[in-house]
Amino acid sequence: MFEVLDPTPGTAPPAGQLAPRLDTLEGKTIGFISNGKEGTKGFFKHLDQILREEYGVANVVSRTKSNYSAPADPHIVAEIKGWDAVVSGLGD
């Protein structure tokens, strides 16, 4: 008989909570956080157009991480509270 131990943390890592879903995008400010890879350029450009033209978004704020493999820079994270929603995009 073996008595063996669980190699995993056993508890879920601390996680953030999603903000409540918006009722409408009209008149809102949407932030884009891009990882800066090539594929993000066309994607966010197109998304910007759709949000403004089809959903009435008032402002789109685009930010790009300084290191695409690291979390968003603190100054970008600090801006988030001024936005109504965020789209965080990977460009692989």
Place this chain on the structure above:
Amino acid sequence: MQFASRSYSADSISAVQELYHSNGWTDGLPIVPPTREAVEACLEWVMMPPDQLIGIEPVRGLAITAEKLAINAVMAGCLPMHFPVVVTAWTAMMQEEFLMHGATASTGGCAVLIILNGPIRLEIGASGSFNALANSDRATAVIGRAIRLCLINLLDDRPGVIDRSTLGHPGKFSYCVAEDEEDTSWLPLAEHRGVPKGASSVTVLAAGAPRQLMNEWTTKPEEILETFAAEMRANMRHYSIHPGNYALIIPKQLREHLQAGGWTKADIATFIHERARIHRREWADVGKGAVVRDRGDSVYTAMDSPDQLLVVAAGGPAGGFGAVIPPWLGNKSYAVTLPIGVCVDCEPPKN
């Protein structure tokens, strides 16, 4: 000893294997059952209680305890004497400049290369000779494997979960090398990186697969090193142009030619820094013309400075081979060197 981990009972060794495989707790190979006794022996060796905090993983805020490292180390086949290396390697990996989350989650297929220096190599039987970088000996095999099992089980670094590698490489099973300090006149890597002579240490590097090369047709240091530099240039053209910590693994045959010419590791680094550089326009030669744009004349170096090169004496005694180990993604992640069980920068408390 009180453990926080849940325990399971299994009737047989094969039942243990199925328990761990079915939960996704392995690298696909059989594991050593992490019994209380075996885990306790590891912790006693390093004189740590189970809840000793080794560090906080910087991105997701995961607390890494000695108990969890020890469980995974036992599973990998580690004996208690190997465990200090695992603890130190993980401490190094959790330094912010190593960028552990990015390196281990990336599509870039990176593994963590562990380089051992100092007396602990001899104490645990880690060999820097024949078949270095692979199954050269028990110690490096199980230490490298322990690092991977810890990543899998502590960070959920499973393929398709946190590990998003498009292609991996065999070093993701185990990637550990001991420097052959006895058979060279060069200073050990760790001393170049500030660890005092006589201390044991671990250097971690977020690394791609080794790129093996051969030049048995010269004894001239410049020509030997040109082959290494060419391999680095090839990596810059074919993989990534970002400068960073490259490692050169130089086995004895080529090493002796360099040493006979009076070349130190610093001399090698200076030479390589001059030679391992490309023009951006060279990307057009390998099918990447689309990203040359108007910067074709820009020159890119493999390292920002010579001291970014990690020169390691290792490999079997015969054969004009060597290896270039490229960084995962240049300076997105830096190599980290830490002494084992020693606080180099600590000062006594002031009264």
